[in-house]
Amino acid sequence: MKSVTEQRLLVTGNEAAAIGVKLSNVRFISAYPITPQTTIVEKLAEMVSKGELKSRYVEVESEHSAMAAVYTAALAGSRSYTATSSHGLLYMHEMLHWTAGMRVPLVTSVVNRAIGPPWNVWADQSDSMNQKDTGWLQVYCESNQETLDTIIAGYKIAENRDVMLPLMSMEDAFVLSHTSEPVTVPNQSMVDEFLPEYKPEFVVDVNNPRGYGSYATPEGPFMELKYDMVSSMERAKSVIRDTLREYSDTFGREYSGLTENYMMDDADYAFITSGTLASTAKYVVNKLRKEGKKVGLIRIKFFRPFPQEEIREALKHVNAAGVIDRSVSFSAGGSLYSDVIASIYRKLDVPVSGFVAGIGGRDVRISDFEHMFSLVQDGTEGMQWIGLKEVD
Amino acid sequence: MVLMPIAETPSRNHKTDSWRVQTPVVDYSKCIRCMICWKFCPDDAIEISKTGELASPNFRISKMEVPVINLDFCKGCGICAYECPEKCIDMTLTGGVTL
Numbered sequence: 001m002k003s004v005t006e007q008r009l010l011v012t013g014n015e016a017a018a019i020g021v022k023l024s025n026v027r028f029i030s031a032y033p034i035t036p037q038t039t040i041v042e043k044l045a046e047m048v049s050k051g052e053l054k055s056r057y058v059e060v061e062s063e064h065s066a067m068a069a070v071y072t073a074a075l076a077g078s079r080s081y082t083a084t085s086s087h088g089l090l091y092m093h094e095m096l097h098w099t100a101g102m103r104v105p106l107v108t109s110v111v112n113r114a115i116g117p118p119w120n121v122w123a124d125q126s127d128s129m130n131q132k133d134t135g136w137l138q139v140y141c142e143s144n145q146e147t148l149d150t151i152i153a154g155y156k157i158a159e160n161r162d163v164m165l166p167l168m169s170m171e172d173a174f175v176l177s178h179t180s181e182p183v184t185v186p187n188q189s190m191v192d193e194f195l196p197e198y199k200p201e202f203v204v205d206v207n208n209p210r211g212y213g214s215y216a217t218p219e220g221p222f223m224e225l226k227y228d229m230v231s232s233m234e235r236a237k238s239v240i241r242d243t244l245r246e247y248s249d250t251f252g253r254e255y256s257g258l259t260e261n262y263m264m265d266d267a268d269y270a271f272i273t274s275g276t277l278a279s280t281a282k283y284v285v286n287k288l289r290k291e292g293k294k295v296g297l298i299r300i301k302f303f304r305p306f307p308q309e310e311i312r313e314a315l316k317h318v319n320a321a322g323v324i325d326r327s328v329s330f331s332a333g334g335s336l337y338s339d340v341i342a343s344i345y346r347k348l349d350v351p352v353s354g355f356v357a358g359i360g361g362r363d364v365r366i367s368d369f370e371h372m373f374s375l376v377q378d379g380t381e382g383m384q385w386i387g388l389k390e391v392d
Numbered sequence: 393m394v395l396m397p398i399a400e401t402p403s404r405n406h407k408t409d410s411w412r413v414q415t416p417v418v419d420y421s422k423c424i425r426c427m428i429c430w431k432f433c434p435d436d437a438i439e440i441s442k443t444g445e446l447a448s449p450n451f452r453i454s455k456m457e458v459p460v461i462n463l464d465f466c467k468g469c470g471i472c473a474y475e476c477p478e479k480c481i482d483m484t485l486t487g488g489v490t491l
Binding site: 216 | 393394397398399400401402403404405406
């Protein structure tokens with residue numbers, strides 16, 4: 001079903017995120033500016049001041065406070081939102097644990113930017129990869145359209161009573177955040193129907209005081225609460241698949257699930273990556289296919305929960321695969337690489353090469369992908385850094 | 393459904409007085425009711441109450457509200473005594489918990 005009233009706009013990834021927030025009827029926003037995220041919350045502040053979005057917008061002195069504000073607003077029953085990048089996200093780290101541990105289903109946008117030193121504002125997923133163990137669901141978007149759609153679907157996934165975990169939606173800095181693309185904006189009434197009002201089971205109430213995250217001894221229920229988060233993360237997989245199917249049916253855009261397979265059906269070799277590197281990878285897959293090389297791509301859209309089953313299924317018949325990380329995990333290669341290896345351990349005998357590429361916003365060119373393809377074909381082991389230059 | 397870390401009882405029910413070694417004792421005859429101790433207390437263990445029979449430096453101050461330490465939650469950190477501009481809070485070993 002397609003609505004005749006949906007709009008087609010030329011917008012940046014950050015504007016797309018702000019439109020997604022507006023459509024999701026977010027009632028509380030708090031943020032601290034940081035490049036390249038700033039234009040998201042600037043746009044939202046403008047919408048609030050013009051009365052287009054009926055939301056409270058609270059300015060704070062830091063990202064730590066921003067996350068504290070939105071998570072407590074959500075505890076008080078308001079659908080809430082914040083956005084950040086890089087060092088701002090690192091500064092939120094403690095509150096990320098609180099939000100997930102309190103089972104508050106926020107959606108937060110993260111524009112992936114490098115971590116200093118030295119200062120660098122360009123695309124690099126190290127900031128959000130640093131948060132992979134905080135209990136948040138993580139989505140790496142590939143386009144401005146997906147950025148918008150992920151906010152709306154994200155609230156529905158996070159607020160599902162079987163999930164109740166916050167969700168982080170990523171855009172690569174500048175490649176998406178500041179680059180305009182045509183985006184289809186869904187009709188508000190259809191979004192309202194898809195995403196009902198946020199009604200949490202527990203709401204902070206001064207007349208009925210309870211202990212929120214107050215105290216748990218070694219005897220309990222500390223371990224049980226953490227185990228329940230792990231179980232919810234597992235259950236989130238089917239919720240994600242169902243919700244995205246419903247989203248696709250409602251809004252007419254195809255989202256397959258935790259991963260996107262591109263030309264994988266008969267592939268002998270596979271690239272595995274996330275975010276906008278996947279767009280270049282698709283171009284290279286097409287190019288190599290024309291040269292008669294049977295290569296495909298697995299784009300990891302959800303990094304948390306990690307799509308172990310999808311990866312095992314897609315890699316079943318390939319000869320070799322190469323994982324491209326746009327982040328660094330010092331002395332452990334890349335986070336995507338480690339998790340891909342762990343998910344096939346003793347289940348598939350597929351050689352997997354690991355690559356670190358494009359960090360600090362360095363271009364990953366078609367020729368770089370072709371080079372990585374030849375290394376995958378050769379069964380190169382360990383982590384390779386792509387595009388590294390000689391330094392005097 | 394999920395497990396949530398929400399207790400039926402508020403955290404006011406978790407008393408932390410047994411953590412205390414030193415106990416603050418306020419000399420109200422020197423206390424100017426500036427509430428700096430209340431502002432700095434990291435545990436929200438100082439309450440502002442209506443003035444009563446407590447001593448005060450002068451008649452005007454005797455009509456003001458007073459900070460009263462709630463010993464159910466005071467962990468004895470001594471920040472109030474350190475910050476007090478009149479130095480009228482004494483950290484004593486008396487009244488501490490004996491093991």
